[in-house]
Structures are given as structure tokens and as C-alpha cells.
Amino acid sequence: MNVIYLIILILIVSINSFAISIENAVIKALENNYALKYKSKLVESKKFEYEASKANRYPSFIFDGKYTLLDDKKTEPFNTPFGAQDITILEKEYFEIFTGFRLNLYTGGLVTSSIEAKSHEQKIEKFKFLEEKNELIFKTKKAYLDILKLYSHKNVLEEYLKSLNKHLSDIKIMYEQGIVPYIDILQTEVKVEEVKQKTIDIENKIDVAKFNLATLMGVDDISFNVEDINNNLIFNLNLENLLRIAEENRAILKSFDENIFLIDSLKGVTKSGFLPKIYIQGGYQYSNSVDEVEPKGNFLIQVGINYTLEWSKPFYETKAKNSMKYALIKYKNDTKLKIFLEVQNAYKSFETAKKNLELAKTQEKKAKEYFRIIDLKYKEGLASNTDLLDANAMLVEAQMNIKNAHYDMLEKYFALEKAIGKELR
Template identity: 25%
Template sequence: MSRKKCRRLPLVSALATGLFLLNTSISMAEIPELSLDDSIAMALKNNPSIQMAIADKEKAAWGIKENEAGKLPTLSLMSGYNRSPGSSSPTDSFNNSLKLNWSLYTGGRVEGQINQAKLNADVASLGVTKAQEQLKLDTTTAYYNVLQGHNVVKVNQETVDNLTQHLKNVKAQYQVGTIAKSDLLRSEVELANAEQNLTKAQNNYDVAVASFNNMTGMPMDSQNIMKDDLTYVKYDMSLEDSIKMAQEKRPEIAQSKDNLAIATTGIKIADSGRLPTVAVSANDGLSGSDFPGQNNNWSIGVSASWNIFDAGVTNSKVKEAKANEDKVKAGDQQIRQGIELEVRQAYLSMKEAEARIETSKVAVSKAAEDLKASQAKYYAGVGTNIDVIDAQMALTQANTNATQASYDYNVNKAKLEKAAGLGVK
């Protein structure tokens, strides 16, 4: 090889290494880092559930306009043409008229419908808040599921690594004849089982990532780096204060109050059938054989009507509306009890997980110490392979319990904050 070619080799190698590092840095830079707050903001922007709630709110707002139109006059234009055969020649006739109707008094029916429409609009507006709070919880849970999946993969990967190293040592001892073949076979079986658990954990992690992407409106195959972690942050409010806050701030309770007012207004609307109605009408028309007509006819008047007997229709509507009010009252009580139960369940589950966090840390420390001791004894020839494998399984379980306790605490804390209405403004 020539000296010139020899000089080129280090240069080519350096360029190749530089390109590799550059591509690696670009690849890492392309993976976005997402905090929990970033994820929630994305979900609120992209998730269809919020868009549906906003559409319901807009629909209810137009419902107010629709019912308010009942207090305004209406104007209609009508036109007609007739051709009749006569004895000598056909006769043409034209009729054109402009009519105005204005209901001055409806017994409170129109006013009640407007009030109901406004209450429905408020219910829909609270529905947006309700959807936002639920989506925040769902996104938080999805975010924590990804973190939990990653932690479980890590625990199982450490188990596979430890058992792989242990198997190497077992093989070495078996080759020199210091241990029985059963130790080798048992170690191989345990490693195979651990590899299967790792495969399952990886699949659960991939599913969690896809679910998170779906929740936040990202492509299903997107990869992200989670900036936050399953850390312990103490919840300071008492159970009683959490329940009290929930009764004051939860949008479901405000919606229930509006629904009760809607039901009460429905009774007044139904009862309006017992009262008279008053309306103004006016008509201006042209008729004749030539379009638009030569004869002008106009009229204006006030009319009143009072349904003295309607065969019990109005009474039945009132009874129906009162029964609906009773149902809504029972539903209001059910909603309040359900919210209190939701708060209690989340609070107690959070406290239970909180207690497990400390005990699981102690268990991990003891299990790691026991594994080292079991390995040392086995490699010194005074312990058994079963002791090492049992110690490894105990450490895996302790690590799994620790990450599960942290996950359970954070998820139930998020559920409690949602149940208490902590994020509602």
C-alpha cells in the first residue's frame, strides 16, 4: 500500500466517525421531549372530545336565539295565481298578501323556553369544563402509563442482564465439573422466562406509547422522551376539605343545579296552557285579474284566546313536568353522592399507595443485599443455585412493587385532584 493511501485512511475514518456522531445527534434531536404540561396542552388542542363539547356549547347558544325569536313579530309574503275557464274566455286572478303576526302574551310559555335555553347553554358551557378536566386526567394517566411501562422494561432488562451473567458463571463452573447439570438447566430456564417477561413488558410499553399518542393527537408511531418522572409529591389537603371543594367546584354539580332549574321551568311552561294568549295580526293584500292586482285589501287586529277545556292535556303536561322534576332532584342527589364516593376512593387509594412507597424501597434494598450474598455463597461453593435464582426473583418483584407503588400514588393523586375539582377555575 502506498504512503499516500495510508495517509488517507485516518482521514476517511475520522470523517466516517464524524458523520456517524452527527447523524446520531440529529436523530436524538428529532425526538421531542415532552413534559406532562406539554402533553396536556397538546391534548386540549387536538383531542376530538373537546371539539365536540365546544360544538355543543355553540349549538346551545344558538338555541337561545331560536327561542328569543318567539317574542318578535313574524312577516310572511304569499302569492297565488288561478286560471278559470269561462263561457267565452279564461279568467286570470292574482292574489298577493303580506301578513304580520306578533304574539304579545303566551302565558309565560315563550319566556320559560328562553330561560330553559339559557340554562341549557350554561350546561353546555360547563360541559366544556367537564370535558377538559376529564381529558387532563386521561392524558395524565396515559403519560404515567408510558413512564410505568418504561420502568417495568428497565426492571425486566436488569433481570435478564443479571441472569445472563449468572448463566455465564454457571456454565463456567459446569465445564470444570464443580456443579451438576441441573443447575445449568435451571439457570437457562429462568433466563428464558425472564426474556419472555421482558418481551411482554416491551409490548405493554409500546401499547402505552400508542395510547398516549392517540390521546394527544400525535401519529401513533411517534416517539417521545418524557421529561417528567413518577416522583413523590405529597398531597396536602385532608379528605374532608377535598370533599368540600368537590361539592363547590365540580362542573357536574353546577350542571345538576341548572338541570333542576330547567325542570322547574318546565312546570311553568306546561302550566301556561291554562292561561290566555294575546296576539296582534296585520294583513295587506292585492288581488285582481292583472298582476299584482288592482284591489287593495288590508286589515289589522288584536286577538285573544283562552282554552277553557282541553280534555286534561294541560293537566297531564304539568304532572309530567313535575315527575321529571322529581327525577332530576333524585339525580342531583345521586351525582353529589357519586362525587363524594369518587373523592373518597381516590384519596384512600392514594394513601394506600403512599404507604407502599416507603416499604417497597426497604424491600428493594434488602433484596439487592440478599442477591449479592447468595451469589457470593454460590460462587464460593457454599450456596445453591436455587438460592441465587430465588434472590433474583425477589429483587425483580421488589423493584416491580416499588415502581408500581409510585405509579399507583401518582395516578390516584391525579384522580383525586380531578375528583376534588382542584384544577377548575
């Protein structure tokens, strides 16, 4: 019966929790993250604006209807050989309707430049989205690593607690035999409680870290578990190659290029203010403003020209855009240098993290050997309980340092991928 209860319990736990890999965590974040969805909709909005701007290339349909009511009909005297007569100029009330099409023949580059500007705005928003996506991928991976690191700390503490409990059990037996004093029991019990408190603190931190990852993934369920990461990293990296990849891939640099192109397009819009606009218009016009006039409806075609010069406004707007273009070029160069600095720092941090991991492994080997020797001495009465507990704590600290160094190396690797805007694996 106990076996059946155990099986049921295992099934319940397996249903209520599920394991997620770091790749799946990134996929979920890219699919569900609310901030990224917002950026995605901004890209979509700019796309629709670009498509809407193309409509200016084509004829526009016009329908204009008016109803007019005057205080009285308007007349004008007209002399004839038979006497003076009043001729109606406008009826007291009448309708006017025009329906047709209008096509811009020449706009001085206004339409073409406006479409190009919308195209660049769309690309700018897309590159902003890609930069946000790159940042989200790193944040998700880092949040995932934080959980793994905390679990590794918990595992170390649990093994430490087992070791202390076993030691405590041995001490109690030795105390009953009169080999060790009672103070050794108290000292070990204090250490056991200390480790229990640290374990509780770690468990709370795991929940907080899971909430952080869940927020990035756009979910509110933290019942998931995490899987360990395969160390399929590329260790032999070339800094010059990384800098080249960053310059080619970072979306923020591409957005600067599009911003510069946008300025050129907006200059075209501004310069069109110096030039006339020519259009052709045709359709059907109806008016019953004068009852005697027939026919009241006519088909017509018109060619028009419009020219409006707003004094020096286009001139100064062009100068303003030239200044903005110059500023963007300098800002792009500054951003590129900062990205190179980010890549260099990430590269150096990764190289340092690799060395730290090797040092931590050496430290653990020495701490393990030191604990083994102190343990033997303690059993022979040549070392105190304090010496043994200190040696055990030193070993645990060395094991923690390995975990920290391992996950720190992975984090630095992911930070390097973020810096260059591309996965290296």
C-alpha cells in the same frame, strides 16, 4: 467514518421520535380527542338554539302571495231601477299578496319561558362537556402513567439481564476452572431466556399502551417518547375539604341544578297554554280578485287575540313536570352521595398507596442486602447457584414493586383529582 454514521443515526432517531410531557399529552387530548370534539359541537349547537329562541321577542316579517284560478268568475245578481245586473264577486283568476310585520304583545309567558328553557339546555350541555373533559383528563394521565410504568419495568429487566449475563460469564469461567458444575450454566441460561421473553412482552405492551394514549390524544403516531413526572404532589390532604371541593366543582351536580331550572321553565311554557295570545300585525295588502274595486292595494293594521284550550293537556303536563322535578332532586342527592363515596375511596386509596410505596422501599433495601449476602456466600461456596438466582429474582421483584407502588400512587392521586373535579397541584 463510523462516527459520522453514528451521528446520522442519532439524528434520524431524534427526528422520528419526540418526547411529550404529561401536560402536553393532556393538552393534545383536549384539542384533538374526537369524543370531546363531538361534545363540544353539541354545546355549540345548544348555543345557537338559544340565540335562535330570542328571535321570538322581535317582530316577524311576513310575505304571503297566492294565485287563484277558478272554473269561472263568480257573480251575483243586483237589481237596479234600470234592471237587473250581474255584479262580479270574484274574477276567474286573481292574485293576493300580503307583506308586513307581526309582533306578539302577550303570549302568557310562552316566549320568555321558551328562551329560559333554551338557556338552561345550553348550560346543561356545557356541564356535560366539562364532566366529559374531566374524565378525559384522568384517562389521558392514566394512559401516560401506564407507559411510564411499562418503561420502568423494561429498565429493571434490562438491568436484570445485564446482571444475569455477567453472572453467566463468570459461571462459564468458573466451570472451566472446575469450580461449578455445568448445570449452573444451563440454569442461568434458562433464566436469561426467560428474562428476554419478559422483555419482549413488555415491549409489546408498551406499543399497545402508546396506541391507547395516541387514541385519547386523537393522533395515529406512536413514535413519541414520554418524560418522567415531577412528584410535586400535595400529600397533606383533608378529606372534609376534598368533599367540599367536589360538591362545588363537579359539573354533573351543576347540570342537575340546571335540569331542575329547565323543568321550571318548561312548566311556564305549559302554563301559557291556559292563557290567550295577543298580537299586532300591520303591512300592505294587495288583491285583484275584483277588477272593478279600486284601490286594489291597502295599508292595514290589525290587533288579534288567539285562545286555544286543549282540554286537560296543560294541567297533566304541569303535573308530569312537577313529578320530574321531584325525581331530579332525589337523583341529584343520590349522585352527590356517590361522588362523596368516590372521593372517600380515592382518598383512602391514595393514603394506602403512599404507605405501600414506603413498604416497597423497605422491601427493596432488605432484598438488596439479602442479595449482597447470598452473592458473597456463593463466591465463597456457601450458597448454590439456585440460591443466588432466587435472591436476584427477589431483588428484581422488589424493584418492580417500587415502580408499581410509585405509579400506583400517582394514579390514585389523579383519580382523586378526577373525583373532586379539580387539580390539586
